[in-house]
Amino acid sequence: MRQPLHRRLGLHRAAGGWSGGWSGRWSGGAAPGDARSDDQGEESPWGPAPVIEVRSLVKSYGHGDAAVRALGGAPQPATGEPAGVDLLVEQGDMVAVMGSSGSGKSTLMNILGCLDVPTAGRYLLDGIDVGGLDEHQLSLVRNRKIGFVFQSFNLVPRTPALAQVELPLAYAGVKAAERRRRALAALTLVGLADRVEHRPNELSGGQQQRVAVARALVTAPAMLLADEPTGNLDSQSTEDVLGVIDRLNASGRTVVLITHEDEVARHAKRVLRLVDGQIVSDVRQAPVDGPPPALRDPAAFAAAHPHADPAGAAGGPHTGPRLPQPPSPHALTGGTR
């Protein structure tokens, strides 16, 4: 049996999460949800810890006069320091991040995905303070906690869909037969059971993106992080992919997606807008603990949004069978693979 992830990372439990941390300015005490047991999976009296907890996050590029503050806003007159970004995302939420070009969306996404580190502030991902982790530890966290979906699919050329989806399981050390079983299940969930041997150039754009979604979900990550997942798709394929993401969220998976498109943001339970590296609006469109908007009342959603495809969103022919409840994200740390 493998060790829990926090032990493999060499972390110890500390107030506010697992120890580590950028030497940021955040000095907040324990927040609701911080009381997590050493074996995890145990909820605090306030419910599960947020999947994302970001405090006073600042990201600057360059130095001196050439410095660009991508995230965190302008210095405040009183302190001379930027306010920074604060953000809590609860388990089961589906959050769209919108904003004009240059507003800081990709910068935020890269930090949330542990692909980049902030200049200041603190980030707890599923209870783990990722600041101060080394590159190897961060790659473990990325593999176990986050499923990425990119605008350009990022599939491996000339490789069948099944092998693409098995790949993150191979990195996680899962044995061949189990890899195959899980990858087949993930491809079935995205409606591609009949395309497992197809290579990217033998699949439509929407099908390629659904392979990418299967690859992102096969490790049962705490969070699906998608940067413009429908940016390269036509409207039907967009609805197919959104239908899969809707159903993943309805079955408990936390989703954060960046989008320019209002059509996509309408699928989210919560919409954040960034301007000049700061969150200027935060609108809840549906409760965290219910289905996403397209699945709450599919007929009403379709009537309000004529381009949407409630059949696809609700589990129609494009999207395959109903998704099972995913394991708790904390089960990932239990070392059962």
Ligand SMILES: Nc1ncnc2c1ncn2[C@@H]1O[C@H](COP(=O)(O)OP(=O)(O)OP(=O)(O)O)[C@@H](O)[C@H]1O
């Ligand atoms: N590596 C970098 N070096 C210097 N400045 C950068 C770097 N990356 C981003 N920036 C700057 O940070 C700001 C935010 O960039 P970011 O890529 O996060 O924007 P975005 O909201 O994702 O935009 P888009 O919608 O065009 O993708 C921009 O002003 C950008 O020029």
Ligand SMILES: [Mg+2]
């Ligand atoms: Mg961007």
